[in-house]
Amino acid sequence: MATRCSKIFEKFLPGLRVIFGLSWRAIMFAKINILQILRDHWKTLTDGGSNQPSPSDIFVFFVIPIILGITLPCFGILLSDTSVPILLASFSILTGLLFNILVLLFDLIRKENTSVTTDPAIKAAVQTRLKVLHDTFANISYSVLVGILLAILCLGGLLDFGFVRKVISVAVFAGATNFVLTLLMVLKRIHALLSEEAGASVAP
Secondary structure (H helix, E strand, O other), rough: OHHHHHHHHHHHHHHHHHHHHHHHHHHHHHHOHHHHHHHHHHHHHHHOOOOEEOOOHHHHHHHHHHHHHHHHHHHHOOOOHHHHHHHHHHHHHHHHHHHHHHHHHHHHHHHHHHHOOOOOHHHHHHHHHHHHHHHHHHHHHHHHHHHHHHHHHHOOOOOOOHHHHHHHHHHHHHHHHHHHHHHHHHHHHHHHHHHHHHHHHHOO
16 A cells, blocks of 8 residues: 555655645745845836826936946946946945835834824815825835945946946946835925824824
């Protein structure tokens, strides 16, 4: 009986290896899947209350960085051995700070979700704040992702190959421009939230 079971197991073993191998790869990919971060960030670039992407936002946050990233190397401005360590340190520091802001925003979102009120006006204000907080959370998560990718690209910029350095320079310049513009949008949203909160606290 044991021999028969062993033969059956050996017969199905290759198939099990394939199944569990694919499952393991799917699980590992799910752990590092960044598509949801990109989707959430993209949803914040909508026109007003619609679900359609805003043409002006697309132009500002994507077209301008790409144009700038291509233009600078055309004028001979490339990553250098002295600029790469500075950029690498800058992106690392900013990414670490953004992680801390994510924790702060998570706290704010949790407090807003636990607030209980029956006043329709207050409910509407809470929903608006939650929407801004969720959008800001998505933008900062995207900024952290861009910062990590830029840090990796900066390491590649140390390669002393003409064509490779040009390509990486285009990617870093475009990514850095997008990174700064996204941070400015985040700063504006956080400023609006804190200004509203400060105004509410001093109101009679």
